Amino acid sequence: MNDYPRIYLSSPHIGESERRYVQEAFDTNWVAPLGPNVDRFEEEFARYVGTKHAAALSSGTAAIHLALELAGVGAGDEVICSSLTFVASVNPIRYVGANPVLVDSEPDSWNICPELLKEFLARRAEVNRIPKALVLVHLYGQSANIEPIMALANEYGIVVIEDAAEALGATYKERSPGSFGKAGVFSFNGNKIITTSGGGMLVSDDESLIKHARKLATQARDPAPYYEHSEVGYNYRMSNVLAGIGRGQLEVxxxxxxxxxxxxxxxxxxxxxxxxxxxxxxxxxxxxxxxxxxxxxxxxxxxxxxxxxxxxxxxxxxxxxxxxxxxxxxxxxxxxxxxxxxxxxxxxxxxxxxxxxxxxxxxxxxxxxxxxxxxx
CATH class of the missing domain: 3.90.1150.10 (Aspartate Aminotransferase, domain 1)
Structure with missing residues (x-):
């Protein structure tokens, strides 16, 4: 090792607005989970990516997990995903008991190849074995070729969940990746283009899906004065402090x-x-x-x-x-x-x-x- 200071692959880049929002959380004692920063971050983020609703979560992985569960994916189902991706795109498929089917990339974007997908689905249609869902990854900051993929998904009745964890700020024909499928997923891990230290966002135009996601992410507590639970939930919500960091990051x-x-x-x-x-x-x-x-x-x-x-x-x-x-x-x-x-x-x-x-x-x-x- 030499005396040069370390140059990191992709280090956090924090400014002054983040400090202001975090300080507000401390000044108002909103350091418990949820709070005004979470509400505003969800609204501001949905506006930026062009969806109607968003739920701030503890990670992008958590967002994929909830999206799959809310899409009805379960034990024995098959879910298509790019092979060239980070493992967090695929692990949630196993969380819900489903089986991944992996598809190669195309050289123009390094994302899933629409032609291979088309050929695969045609073969599967012949034997009446169409996968339940597709986790559509947008890799390294670049959107996949969404239109032909969405057309295939619509033709075969496949639910599309977009993993845009690496692609916030990218565009596909003037729209944000993550805004085309049933749900979109983003990550704010420390190395991402904006960060909340750790965190993620689930977005959708489906209000009921996002409301249900918020419930599942807070241990699925039913609306009662006591703690009552009728379905399995998770501890997946983002804290008000971290959401303050996200608000400042989103501004830039x-x-x-x-x-x-x-x-x-x-x-x-x-x-x-x-x-x-x-x-x-x-x-x-x-x-x-x-x-x-x-x-x-x-x-x-x-x-x-x-x-x-x-x-x-x-x-x-x-x-x-x-x-x-x-x-x-x-x-x-x-x-x-x-x-x-x-x-x-x-x-x-x-x-x-x-x-x-x-x-x-x-x-x-x-x-x-x-x-x-x-x-x-």
């Missing part, structure tokens, strides 16, 4: 997107001559560049060698997500395709991309990458 979301896109642009401007290819921006909308992702062009250059070289100069980089069908936990699941996401994993790397990166920090990353490729 467009600035955060612009900053990350600027980081990406400088990488591409100064590294375009090296044997690497950056994740494309699909034609249908804005990529937030939550993370700057690339693949190495030549087999003699291995992503792990690059990552370790950067690590020696105290720069954090990470591999592209290891596909779920290659994970021991999901190795037995049905997989549709696989060559694209396997190649992205075997050749892919994520670079430091935070909206609070300084020019000097990014220069360090660029210099280190050039040094790696220009070694004798």
């Amino acid at each position: 979301i467009e600035d955060r997107v612009a900053a990350r896109r600027a980081v990406f642009q400088r990488y591409t401007d100064e590294l375009s001559d090296l044997p690497m290819s950056f994740q494309p921006e699909a034609s249908w909308g804005r990529h937030t560049r939550w993370l700057t992702c690339l693949t190495l062009d030549e087999p003699e250059h291995q992503p792990e060698d690059v990552r370790q070289y950067l690590e020696r100069t105290n720069i954090e980089a990470r591999p592209v997500w290891k596909p779920m069908h290659l994970q021991p936990l999901y190795a037995g699941c049905e997989m549709v395709g696989g060559s694209v996401c396997q190649r992205l994993f075997s050749r892919g790397l994520c670079l430091p991309s935070g909206s609070n990166m300084t020019a000097e920090e990014q220069t360090r990353v660029i210099v280190a990458l050039r040094e790696f490729f220009e070694r004798d």
Whole structure:
């Protein structure tokens, strides 16, 4: 390890508004769960993403879990999901006793391939085995190709839950991912484009779904003067203090997107001559560049060698997500395709991309990458 300060992959970027809202929570003694910041955060967030309702929760994973449960997904059902994703997209499928069916990516966005999905559903229709739901992941800050996927879901009666945990601020034809399906899910984990330290949001145009989600997230307490429960609930609600952080973060979301896109642009401007290819921006909308992702062009250059070289100069980089069908936990699941996401994993790397990166920090990353490729 050297004496350079650490450059993180995607560190929190906190400003002054967050402090004000949190201070209000302390000044008014609203430090217990729920409260005015939670109410306002839900309203403001729903307005930003273009849905009618939202429920602030403890994590994006909790939001996927509730969305699946409220969609009626249960034991023995099948749920389609991208293989190239973080495990939190898939684990809630198991929470409700359902079985994941994993589908490969397409190269234009790295998200689920509509053509493979179409072929898979046609085969399943022949044997009358249509999956119950689809967790539609929007990866690394870029929307999937939503329209053909929604058309297939509508044709076959499949419930769509959008996992937009990594894609807040992205667009699909001028709309926000997460606003197309039955429900949308967002994450405010510490490394996301905005953060509440830990937290998530479930959004929907269905008021009854969000009301039921709020009930389930507060231990499913029935409306009675005593503690009465008629269904299993969870402790999934966001605190009023953390919601205050989220409100301040949401105020500057467009600035955060612009900053990350600027980081990406400088990488591409100064590294375009090296044997690497950056994740494309699909034609249908804005990529937030939550993370700057690339693949190495030549087999003699291995992503792990690059990552370790950067690590020696105290720069954090990470591999592209290891596909779920290659994970021991999901190795037995049905997989549709696989060559694209396997190649992205075997050749892919994520670079430091935070909206609070300084020019000097990014220069360090660029210099280190050039040094790696220009070694004798």
